[in-house]
Amino acid sequence: MFRVLEQADLPSRIADQVLQAIGDGLLRPGERVTEARLATQMGTSRAPVREALRLLESQGLIVSHPRRGFFVKSYNADELAETYDLRQCLELHNAEALVTRMTDADLQRLEAQVELLKTLGAEGRSQEQVVEDYAFHRMLCEIGGNSRILRLFDQIATELRSGIALVGRIYDDPVELARSHDPIIEALRRRDATRLREELREHLRDASTHVIDIYRKWPGTPQEELPGHPLEDGPKAAR
Amino acid sequence: MFRVLEQADLPSRIADQVLQAIGDGLLRPGERVTEARLATQMGTSRAPVREALRLLESQGLIVSHPRRGFFVKSYNADELAETYDLRQCLELHNAEALVTRMTDADLQRLEAQVELLKTLGAEGRSQEQVVEDYAFHRMLCEIGGNSRILRLFDQIATELRSGIALVGRIYDDPVELARSHDPIIEALRRRDATRLREELREHLRDASTHVIDIYRKWPGTPQEELPGHPLEDGPKAAR
DNA sequence: CATTTGTCGATTGTCGACGATTGACAGTGC
DNA sequence: GCACTGTCAATCGTCGACAATCGACAAATG
Incomplete structure (x- = not known):
């Protein structure tokens, strides 16, 4: 009797890739993760990438700011x-x-x-x-x-x-x-x-x-935002 | 000072609807939730519905079987x-x-x-x-x-x-x-x-x-939601 | 009659595309 | 020189469409 060898679905595989990239330091905390770029890198469309990122978000490794995009979670x-x-x-x-x-x-x-x-x-x-x-x-x-x-x-x-x-x-x-x-x-x-x-x-x-x-x-993580974005908070009137 | 009144995004609103439906007993444990039906009910496309369901899945209220769809989580x-x-x-x-x-x-x-x-x-x-x-x-x-x-x-x-x-x-x-x-x-x-x-x-x-x-x-949710097919909406048009 | 095989409908997974929104930048007026 | 405003590129959120897959059912086979 042959078992249905569960080949991981696309979003999971993408999530694994991102996970590994984070673990290897290729993606640093606070760094932006754009759907389109990841999609082309993976050779897929944005849909499964989105799901992967949402999955990682639910696991706390990625944060998303609405209409701003996804970022690698940076811990303080x-x-x-x-x-x-x-x-x-x-x-x-x-x-x-x-x-x-x-x-x-x-x-x-x-x-x-x-x-x-x-x-x-x-x-x-x-x-x-x-x-x-x-x-x-x-x-x-x-x-x-x-x-x-x-x-x-x-x-x-x-x-x-x-x-x-x-x-x-x-x-x-x-x-x-x-x-x-x-x-x-x-x-x-x-x-x-x-x-x-x-x-x-x-x-x-x-x-x-x-x-x-x-x-x-190690102050490597407090505030490190590259793509020219004040990541912390969009509200400019933050006083 | 005007606050940016956070109008919840579409997936969140859909998730709330589903949540309420579960709470009200409209959706019973083990019941299937098809993306397309929910989408038409909500008047949106399937994309935000998918995100909503994935969100609920990460919260443990929905389970998904790959290529089979989403089901309301049934607790034993x-x-x-x-x-x-x-x-x-x-x-x-x-x-x-x-x-x-x-x-x-x-x-x-x-x-x-x-x-x-x-x-x-x-x-x-x-x-x-x-x-x-x-x-x-x-x-x-x-x-x-x-x-x-x-x-x-x-x-x-x-x-x-x-x-x-x-x-x-x-x-x-x-x-x-x-x-x-x-x-x-x-x-x-x-x-x-x-x-x-x-x-x-x-x-x-x-x-x-x-x-x-x-x-x-209360044997309302006896055991496993069965893989078989809880297809109940079926006006089964035999051909 | 029990079991296998083929076909069909229904639904998911994935895709490319479009409009909408955001932040950045240059131009204007003072 | 500084603040404000309009424009622009980048990117997200959403959409409709297509192919792949699954379960159900019927026909075929022994």
Whole structure:
């Protein structure tokens, strides 16, 4: 029996392209994205491009000003902090369901994942480490069992990763990052929800303050508008 | 100073119409929504209709199967439970920031809102009570200060309200519902975050179990919208 | 009679085009 | 020189049209 191999539809593929372009820094925050140009680049008409951009907009990676066009979302440090806050909200809540639903097999997979993090850290492959770090936390959400929360986590992860792509290297010490997951594993082994929450809280607090600090120091994103547009607000009488 | 009165763009207006149609029960869960029909009803072309439906899809009220079309999202009890779980996640997390950021004026507004709930309950206007109930919880999120969480709450509220619209009457006793907010207010007065979390947890647990119970009993939306073909408009002209 | 195949109607995905609106720029008057 | 105004290019929002695809139904096949 042959499965209908789901070839992604056009808008999704375009969205992936844009996503990758953002991740690779080809499209910088605040930069304008014109439908027509993207359409010709993709070799399609504007219709699917529009859908792709709207999709990304719903995921928070693109913003659109009515009758002005689409722009790559630029985060300031405050917005980033809010997103991290939401992430913490989800993960801490998830911790409760996690300890009750987690099987021994799950635990083993999680342990293996942390080992992977350590290996990548030791080898200095921090780019991949970031990806696998998110994969670890995604596992936690997955085991938690609320598919809705999982979907939201995915969305947030995409945003944060795109935000992080800007600052390049994220953590000073990849080995330290990997090791910071140990207490989480330990709490999981004991199936101690309270402990787990505490460890996660600390873990996420460290990560967020770190990234946000870099973001504040790096003034690369506050106001960067090229195509001769006061992007922030059209209303000229903004006083 | 004249404000640029934001006349909503076409897709948003169409989305509102669809939203209202769902809320009024004109569009039932699982029902198909064809672009062309909606377009002619709205007197527009299919393009803005498509955008509107995609918008609603991103908000979870519409689902689309590629090359099959759009359908009104039908919840089963499990999905509803997941959404309530997420809502609890947000509100409990928000409680922490809430007690530290809330001003006395905020508290007064909240108290007034509960009074309104009681009035509406006593007069049996439960439809409006539901709206004002959400407004109360929205205030909590607003005061909490995380705009991202607030946006998410709005989205969830829309979904839940549309899901609730199905079951019609929600609470057996509107007066009891209004009164169930008193402990929350009390915890807020004391600015006791722990207590507030506990009260909110109980409050939300009651609400969710209640609604979900009704949902389970009411087989109005049994299971999967079937792929087959809910083509009901069919004056089937056999040839 | 059960199963497969072919055809048809209905609907979506995509396209190119047109009008409308925005911001930029030059010209005018003071 | 500065503010205002009219024009212009760029781009978005919307439209109607076409081909591709899906489900339903009937005919064909064993």
